[in-house]
Amino acid sequence: MRKKILVMDTLDDFLKTLQNEIFDEAKQALGEKGFQRWRNPKFYGKMETPDGQSRVTGNCGDTMEIYLRFENNRVSNASYFTDGCASSSVSGSFAAELTLGRNPDEVTDITAQTVLNTIGKLPDKDLHCATLAALAVQEALSNYMSNLSPEKFEKL
Template sequence: MNDLDQFLDNLQEEIFDEAREALGEKGFDRWRNPQFAGRMENPDAHGRVKGTCGDTMEIFFKFENDRVKQGSYATDGCGSSSVSASFAVELSLGKSPEELSDITGEDVIGLIGQLPEADQHCASLAALTIQDAVTDYMNNHK
């Protein structure tokens, strides 16, 4: 292994250590292995919100018997935005529109386990995006 390879390996380990410390083990694992990522074809509900930080988040739902059967997300934001959106979709599965309306940023952080204080707005953005998807669903399917 040459010096550049060793440097790059060490740098990647430092990045992973910092991410693990910032996001906790569950958040770090989701960052490394995203779930629910991608734009859904023909969703029953679609929410799209641009946060004050400049990140845009989208959440997509398919419903069955008035409960979320499938969900996915897309974001152009940072790792914390992606992790927050992924856990927000997970939190939404099986819920009715009324139950979705009760999801908060604190609920998202609770499922992740932790987020850096400077990134906690990402969890709130995920909750707001769920609310936008619920509004879309209620306007178009009720």
């Protein structure tokens, strides 16, 4: 019986050490702000009945979806969904957050650089994830604008 406990303690110690190494690497790659968002995603999930939505697939194969809901000409709710890596998830989360409270003109100002500046950093090999998220935001905005009735469009 003592042998099983020793093996279990050793396995538990190994797994804790491995998890700490993975988290340390993720913090190095994503920065503290990006790491925290990766561990605790915000705005994640597909939205029912959005006013604008998009689905964009990048050259890397990751797909990003952005969903926007508007009230009084401002984004009142936003969410994202991705099948991609941690950098895609973090980028989508911050991109969705950046839209909140903005009117369509202000949403057009959201670029890959805006997303990256908000995150703080991404690994060089994953910088395209910020571009993917920003492009998905712009496509969702375009979808929203194209669905506006002429009367609503004139009031913008």
